[in-house]
Amino acid sequence: GAVVSQHPSRVICKSGTSVKIECRSLDFQATTMFWYRQFPKKSLMLMATSNEGSKATYEQGVEKDKFLINHASLTLSTLTVTSAHPEDSSFYICSARRRDGKNIQYFGAGTRLSVL
Amino acid sequence: AQKITQTQPGMFVQEKEAVTLDCTYDTSDPSYGLFWYKQPSSGEMIFLIYQGSYDQQNATEGRYSLNFQKARKSANLVISASQLGDSAMYFCAMRDLTGNQFYFGTGTSLTVIP
Numbered sequence: 001g002a003v004v005s006q007h008p009s010r011v012i013c014k015s016g017t018s019v020k021i022e023c024r025s026l027d028f029q030a031t032t033m034f035w036y037r038q039f040p041k042k043s044l045m046l047m048a049t050s051n052e053g054s055k056a057t058y059e060q061g062v063e064k065d066k067f068l069i070n071h072a073s074l075t076l077s078t079l080t081v082t083s084a085h086p087e088d089s090s091f092y093i094c095s096a097r098r099r100d101g102k103n104i105q106y107f108g109a110g111t112r113l114s115v116l
Numbered sequence: 117a118q119k120i121t122q123t124q125p126g127m128f129v130q131e132k133e134a135v136t137l138d139c140t141y142d143t144s145d146p147s148y149g150l151f152w153y154k155q156p157s158s159g160e161m162i163f164l165i166y167q168g169s170y171d172q173q174n175a176t177e178g179r180y181s182l183n184f185q186k187a188r189k190s191a192n193l194v195i196s197a198s199q200l201g202d203s204a205m206y207f208c209a210m211r212d213l214t215g216n217q218f219y220f221g222t223g224t225s226l227t228v229i230p
Binding site for chain 1: 151
């Protein structure tokens with residue numbers, strides 16, 4: 001299967017700081033990447049769709065100014081959690097869609113964010 | 117509305133036995149895709165198997181097979197010869213006609229008993 005690298009895997013930060021999470025598609029070009037949030041024992045909740053070279057599309061209820069997404073190249077999308085607060089603590093996971101007819105999403109390993 | 121339903125929150129299976137994880141879907145698209153992912157406790161989502169709505173045969177990948185029943189709108193995952201390492205959450209997912217919209221089920225937690 002395809003490889004998607006997500007970094008860091010775990011981050012602990014103080015309230016009010018910003019955290020950047022990187023998502024890289026290592027062996028295919030991804031014009032579209034997705035960012036999800038997952039609460040314990042729950043399914044994935046789509047936050048936004050990241051499109052290379054254009055603005056991200058955010059799901060209803062997701063603050064675009066708080067969760068900044070940049071998809072500057074065909075292999076890299078970043079999610080920046082700005083002015084993080086304890087309620088932002090969660091598991092964030094990205095995926096890259098391989099545009100080959102099947103449109104399979106390949107996921108990164110996820111980032112566990114803890115805001116103190 | 118399009119959605120995925122997984123009715124089994126938790127399943128247990130004896131090691132070396134086969135197990136079926138249920139998934140039903142709802143869509144009005146003429147073409148769509150169905151997926152299964154495995155999420156172990158480490159958190160990563162591992163792609164297991166894909167079934168296209170127009171595929172004539174059920175998809176198979178090693179010990180995984182997808183029992184696709186289009187008329188019933190079901191896409192059950194069958195894991196044969198279960199191993200301890202199969203213990204994980206399993207998510208069924210569907211993409212729409214455009215490939216731009218994806219829908220995930222609530223997941224099934226599978227525990228393989230030695």
